[in-house]
Amino acid sequence: MLEHETHVDPRQSPLGNEAPTASLVGGAAAAVERISGAHAATDEGAIELGRVTLSAAQRRAPYAEAVRRFADAGMMSLMVPGHSGVASEGAAHLTELLGERVPAVDIPLMLQGVDLGDDSPLAEAQQLAAEAWGARRTWFLTNGASQANRTAAIAVRGLGERILVQRSMHSSLTDGVLLSGLIPAFVAPSIDTHHGIAHGLTPEALDAALTREAEAGRAVSSVYVVSPSYFGSTADVAGLVEVAHAHDAAIIVDNAWGAHFGFHPGLPESPARLGADLVVSSTHKLAGSLTQSAMLHLGDGPFAERLEPLVARAYSMTASTSMSAILMGSLDEARRALVLGEERIESALRAADELRDRLRADERFAIISDTFSEFPDITETDRLRVAVDVSRLGRSGHWVRERMSSDHRIFLEMSTATSVVAVIGALTAPDVDRAFAAFDAVATEAMRDPQPNEAGQSFPQLPEPGALRLLPRDAYFGESEVVPAGDAVGRVSADTLAAYPPGIPNLLPGEEITAETVAFLQAVAASPTGYVRGAVDAAVSGIRVVRG
Numbered sequence: 001m002l003e004h005e006t007h008v009d010p011r012q013s014p015l016g017n018e019a020p021t022a023s024l025v026g027g028a029a030a031a032v033e034r035i036s037g038a039h040a041a042t043d044e045g046a047i048e049l050g051r052v053t054l055s056a057a058q059r060r061a062p063y064a065e066a067v068r069r070f071a072d073a074g075m076m077s078l079m080v081p082g083h084s085g086v087a088s089e090g091a092a093h094l095t096e097l098l099g100e101r102v103p104a105v106d107i108p109l110m111l112q113g114v115d116l117g118d119d120s121p122l123a124e125a126q127q128l129a130a131e132a133w134g135a136r137r138t139w140f141l142t143n144g145a146s147q148a149n150r151t152a153a154i155a156v157r158g159l160g161e162r163i164l165v166q167r168s169m170h171s172s173l174t175d176g177v178l179l180s181g182l183i184p185a186f187v188a189p190s191i192d193t194h195h196g197i198a199h200g201l202t203p204e205a206l207d208a209a210l211t212r213e214a215e216a217g218r219a220v221s222s223v224y225v226v227s228p229s230y231f232g233s234t235a236d237v238a239g240l241v242e243v244a245h246a247h248d249a250a251i252i253v254d255n256a257w258g259a260h261f262g263f264h265p266g267l268p269e270s271p272a273r274l275g276a277d278l279v280v281s282s283t284h285k286l287a288g289s290l291t292q293s294a295m296l297h298l299g300d301g302p303f304a305e306r307l308e309p310l311v312a313r314a315y316s317m318t319a320s321t322s323m324s325a326i327l328m329g330s331l332d333e334a335r336r337a338l339v340l341g342e343e344r345i346e347s348a349l350r351a352a353d354e355l356r357d358r359l360r361a362d363e364r365f366a367i368i369s370d371t372f373s374e375f376p377d378i379t380e381t382d383r384l385r386v387a388v389d390v391s392r393l394g395r396s397g398h399w400v401r402e403r404m405s406s407d408h409r410i411f412l413e414m415s416t417a418t419s420v421v422a423v424i425g426a427l428t429a430p431d432v433d434r435a436f437a438a439f440d441a442v443a444t445e446a447m448r449d450p451q452p453n454e455a456g457q458s459f460p461q462l463p464e465p466g467a468l469r470l471l472p473r474d475a476y477f478g479e480s481e482v483v484p485a486g487d488a489v490g491r492v493s494a495d496t497l498a499a500y501p502p503g504i505p506n507l508l509p510g511e512e513i514t515a516e517t518v519a520f521l522q523a524v525a526a527s528p529t530g531y532v533r534g535a536v537d538a539a540v541s542g543i544r545v546v547r548g
Contacts, residue, residue, distance in 0.1 A: 047339060050265050052273070054131055058339045063125035064329040066114045071104040080108050080322075107325045114325075125332040132335050133262060133281065134273030135297035136304050139315050142327045145256040145282035146172035147318050148296040152224075152252045152278045154180045154314035155307060159250055160221025164209055167465070168198035168226055168504045170254060171533075174472070174496050178509065181473050185213050185220065186465060189504075190377045193461075195368060195389070196416050198504050200227050200235035200377040203243045210247040219247070226254040227271070230414060230503075231368060231421060232385030233378040234258070234268045241275035241301075250303040256282035258382060259295070260426035263338045264345040267426075268380045272297045277307060286384055288427045289334035293327040337427055344427045351432050352384050352424045358436045364392050364443045368419060386422040393443050394450020400442055408438035417530075462504065463520045466493075466512035470546065475509035479547040482536055485522065488513045491545040497534045499524040513543060 047054040077084045083103055084090040091103040109115055115122035122140075130138040141147045149169075153176020156163060165173065167186045177184055187209035190199045206223065213220050223244045227235040237253060244251035253276040255261065262270030271279045279297040283289040298304060298311055337344070359365040368387035372378045390400045397415035404410045404420070413423040424430055469492050470478070480494035490512065497507040499521055506517050521540045524530035536542050 049132075049263065049339060052134070052262075054339060055128075057124075058128055058132060058336065060128075061125065061329075061332040061336045062121040062128070063115070064332040064336075066121035067105050067107060067325050067329045070107055070111065070114055071101075081106055102326065105326055105329065109321070109323060109325075122328065125328075125335075129295060129331070129335045130297065132339055133270045133279070133295070133297050134299075135279065136300035137298040137308060137311075139296045139311070139319075140323075140328045140331050141294040141296060142292060142320060142323045143294075143318070144284070144292050145254075145280050145294045146170070146175075148256075148280040148282075148294055149173040149254065150176040150179060151296055151311065151314045151318045152280060153177055153182060154317060155278070155310040156180075156222035156250055156252065157182055158310040159303065159306065162213070162218055162220040163222045163224060164206075164213060164220045164249070165224045166201055166226050166254075168229075169224055170226075170256070171496060171498070171505070173224060173254070174505065174508060178473050178476050181471065183218075183471060184468070184508070185209070185218060188462075189226070190375050191462060191504075192368075192371070192375070195418050196500075197229065197231050197233075197368070197419075198226075199229050199231075199233045199375050201225055201240060202377045203236055203239035205377070206240055207243045207247075210243065210249065214247065220249050223249045223251045224254065225251065228255070228258045228268070228382050228385075230257065230385075231387045231419075232257075232382035233369075233372055233375070234380040234382060235377050236379045237269075237271045237276060238274040241277075245275075245302060250277040250301075250307065252276070252278040252280065254280045256280050256294075257285055257385075259283045259285060259287035260338065260345070260384070261382075263426065264342060264349065266346070266349050266383060268382065272299045275299060275301050277301050277303045278311070283331055283334055286423060286426050287334050288330075288337055288425060290327050290330040293331050293334075295331060334427075341427055344429075347429050348424050348426055349383050351428075351430050352386055354432045355422065355424075355430075355435055356386050358432070359386070359388055359439060362440070362443070364447070365390065365439070366392070384424045384426060386424065388420050388422070388439075389418055390420055390443075390446075391418040393446035394452050395446040396451075399451075400446065403442045403445065404438055408434075408441065410435060410438050417527075461520075463506065463514060463516035465506070465508070466514045466517065468508075468510050469512050470510040472509040475546050480544050481547045482542045482544050485518050485541055485543050488543040488545050489515045489518060491543075494544045494546050495534050495536070497521060497532055497540075497543070499532050500530060503533075507543075513545065518543070 044056050046056055047058050085104045087095040094103045126138050149172040157180035161183050163182045163184050165184050165186050167188045225240055241251055253271040255271045259281040261268045277299045281295040283295050284291050284293050356367055360367045366389035368389050369381050390397050396417050397420045401412045401415040401420050413421045475494050493507040493511050493513050498505040521532050525532050525540045532540050
């Protein structure tokens with residue numbers, strides 16, 4: 001029998017700066033001690049990863065290994081989770097869905113030899129992740145990159161109240177702004193108006209925006225940029241870092257779609273190695289961990305000493321006290337697979353290149369990244385993103401994506417009116433013949449019955465945001481009312497509204513609502529392929545505003 005005595009301050013995250021104490025008593029303690037093996041030695045030498053040399057310990061996955069050993073010890077569970085981990089003792093409903101192994105490794109936190117202590121297998125796994133991505137410190141997350149964005153926003157509030165944000169930020173960054181009471185200013189990314197794609201920033205654009213704020217007496221303490229974009233366009237992160245630091249501002253890089261960067265010479269470099277202060281890493285997207293698992297990396301730059309305790313404290317606010325061992329174990333294994341996976345990554349890159357080449361050679365398609373040279377903010381491309389212009393088919397990208405899934409059982413990542421995006425995981429080996437055959441069949445069907453109006457509609461020019469009249473937090477939590485959209489002009493928004501395409505927030509809490517913004521939102525909402533996220537109704541006939 002496993003007896004589990006825990007002495008924990010319920011206000012303290014078990015993975016924060018001050019780990020709680022717990023003990024396994026009786027025979028189980030000795031059993032866990034025997035199975036822990038947290039610091040097993042390796043006979044193999046250091047690992048060369050491009051221009052970086054990593055320690056031999058990267059060949060191990062210490063946390064994942066500890067979880068497996070605990071699951072294999074065969075101890076009776078009289079603790080949470082309530083399914084017990086064994087089919088015959090309560091997990092039959094889960095084993096029928098997931099197999100026997102998943103419930104067995106779904107173990108709780110606060111176990112000696114697994115996650116307790118500064119030298120635990122979990123702590124070692126996070127240290128190895130920091131080394132692999134070129135960070136000073138890394139936190140494992142089980143609520144996705146959204147948790148990373150919220151944590152980062154709360155942390156940088158400790159540097160100052162003003163933040164400059166790339167307007168194409170993820171909505172979870174807005175959540176963090178609201179939670180922390182940050183005062184945002186914005187800088188617009190470059191926009192591909194034909195495809196409705198938001199790209200990134202040039203260092204010059206960032207410098208101009210930071211200078212504008214400083215000269216207006218609103219010098220910012222932190223900056224938030226996005227690289228890469230959904231479509232694989234990658235900014236000059238090193239240049240953006242240099243500009244931000246020259247203005248005495250820490251820089252957060254939303255690298256959610258680039259968690260695999262830095263692990264192959266054919267990919268862009270990890271932003272942490274390029275000097276970013278905080279890096280949001282959605283590891284599950286292309287780097288091979290399970291859905292909802294992510295990381296937040298702290299760089300080793302000029303703000304590291306100040307940021308580290310701020311991030312640790314913010315993490316304690318955003319992390320669950322029941323983090324999933326399955327998700328964290330997948331992060332550990334994904335890191336090891338990336339470090340040791342140069343051949344697998346090479347295969348994925350070859351597959352992406354082949355699919356892109358075959359589509360490029362077909363006059364019915366075009367490759368969107370072939371036009372990236374037209375945008376000064378784009379310095380590199382993520383080759384694992386295959387963004388395809390389908391406008392020549394006379395059908396929308398949404399129609400193409402639906403046909404690919406319904407008729408050919410191939411799911412594409414996303415679509416716009418004119419495009420679809422295929423994402424190839426860094427450790428995967430997709431069947432290129434099958435994918436191209438499906439594209440071919442869908443294109444043939446589309447051209448038999450083209451619908452030009454569906455694929456070719458255009459949207460009004462993206463409006464400039466209105467003035468920030470209230471702090472976002474005050475507007476969001478203040479008393480509000482829904483009024484007709486026409487009557488909302490000149491009022492202050494209580495909601496975040498973002499029109500897709502291109503997905504850039506057009507209204508944030510606290511911003512003045514302009515006639516141009518209302519017209520844009522309603523035009524997008526009325527189009528066959530557009531919608532407005534956050535609207536109180538699909539047609540944007542009403543808008544929630546601050547009362548009074």
